[in-house]
Amino acid sequence: MTSEKGLAEILRKVGYSEKAVDYYMKKLNVGVIEGVEAVDSYGGPCGDSMRIYLKVEDGVIKDAKFEAQGSAGTFASGSSVTEMIKGKTLREAGKITEYVVLEDIGELPAQWHLGPRLVIDALRKSIKRSQYDKSWSTVRERYVKR
Numbered sequence: 001m002t003s004e005k006g007l008a009e010i011l012r013k014v015g016y017s018e019k020a021v022d023y024y025m026k027k028l029n030v031g032v033i034e035g036v037e038a039v040d041s042y043g044g045p046c047g048d049s050m051r052i053y054l055k056v057e058d059g060v061i062k063d064a065k066f067e068a069q070g071s072a073g074t075f076a077s078g079s080s081v082t083e084m085i086k087g088k089t090l091r092e093a094g095k096i097t098e099y100v101v102l103e104d105i106g107e108l109p110a111q112w113h114l115g116p117r118l119v120i121d122a123l124r125k126s127i128k129r130s131q132y133d134k135s136w137s138t139v140r141e142r143y144v145k146r
Contacts, residue, residue, distance in 0.1 A: 011072055017106025020076040027075060029082035031065045038130030041067075042122040046114050048074045050122040052082070056130050061085050061093055066122070073108045073115035080104045081119045090127050096120065 004025065011021045033039075033053040041051035048070025055063040064082040068074050080101050085093040098116035102108070108115065 015107055015109035016072060016076070017108070020073065020105045020108060023076040023079035023105060024072040026079070028079035029065050030067065030075070030078070032067065033063055033065050038126050040122065040125035040129045042118060042125055044070075044114050044118040044121075046070070048114065048118055050074060050078055050118050052078075052119070052122045052126040054085075054126050054130055056090065059089050059091075061088055061090065066119070070118070071115060073113070074118055075115075076105050076108070077101050077115035077119040081123055085123070090130060094124060094127050096123070 008021050008025055011024065012018070016024070033055050036053050036055050038054035038056050039051060041049060043049040048068070050066055050068045050070070053065045053067075054061050064085050066078040066082055068078050081096065084096060084100075084104065098120050101116035101119060102113070105116075
């Protein structure tokens, strides 16, 4: 048994669904989108963290990627959400909940159910970041009255 097959088998045995294992093993949409303004991160109470990159054109998400540090559930949740939101408007993407993520990826071990919450929090922060007024180039310009 190869180490990759062995890891997948262990994940199944501890309670990850086949789809969650597949997302984790393939690491779908893990990476960075250079030059985007819609990027923000969120750290969970468990120590896992996620940063989501959104390429937005005319209010529609054209591409999405993420970076994460954490469990297989966190990576599976990131892959699920980034696949879900491509082609959606920012408003539609903002309505996705952790329950929708869990429904998509299937079963996770009870102790790893924070992954879907983490990815939703990171997504909402990235969406909010994309909607900031971009007429200023520095933080000082943003807060100094004109």
